[in-house]
Amino acid sequence: MTIAALVLLGTTPVPLQAYDDHVEEIIRNPTVIYQKTFGVDTTPEIWNRVLDNLYLMGRLWGIYGFQPAYQVTRTDSGLHVVDPTGIVGDVRQVGRSDLSRCFYGRAKVNHWAVPSFFTADSVIMFECTTERNGLLGEVKIFMQGNNGLSRVAMKLFPGTLVRHIDNRFMNNMDDMKKIIRDIADEPDKVRNGLTGPLRDDFNKAFPITEIKPVEE
Secondary structure (H helix, E strand, O other): OOHHHHHHOOOOOOOHHHOOHHHHHHHHOOOEEEEEEEEEOOOHHHHHHHHHOHHHHHHHHHHOOOOOOOEEEEOOOOEEEEEOOOEEEEEEEEEEEOOEEEEEEEEEEOOOOOOOOOEEEEEEEEEEEEEOOEEEEEEEEEEEEOOHHHHHHHHHOHHHHHHHHHHHHHHHHHHHHHHHHHHHHOHHHHHHOOOHHHHHHHHHHOOOOOOOOOOO
């Protein structure tokens, strides 16, 4: 799971009346849908805190040196993301429950090889259940081109788009699992690598008294 992926990705919906009209429209009439199950060796509590603190996770992604080198900044309603491979977008949380999170994202392609008209909105939803060895999650795309040309292009090449999203999502999830594992097993290691407001963000998201290393 990556920050740029959050601009593009979503999962199995909770009742539509939980969302505003535009979010419901994307879910009902997507141009492209992508769905994937995944496992993470963590608890739903930690997983939810990861999704609730995207700015922090984006900054940790950079500190770990993972690629692509996403640039993340806070906005009034959520997060602005610049993907150096050519995606620029904004994402904000629009729904939550004990085992799910829902986001809305808008992204545009900013790349010399892709026409500038290519823009899309997405609903981003994650659901999870507990398993014996961790968490089983599901992610699903509801992606809608927000102009006629974008929708035509997406419908012409849905397979290529889905394969690109799948490759990015799975590769980035592998790296994100490393950060989550360190948060769960070695929180002091992560905390001690942070300073100032970012360290305060970490302590607020993952309090010392609640995040304890796993005992062998």
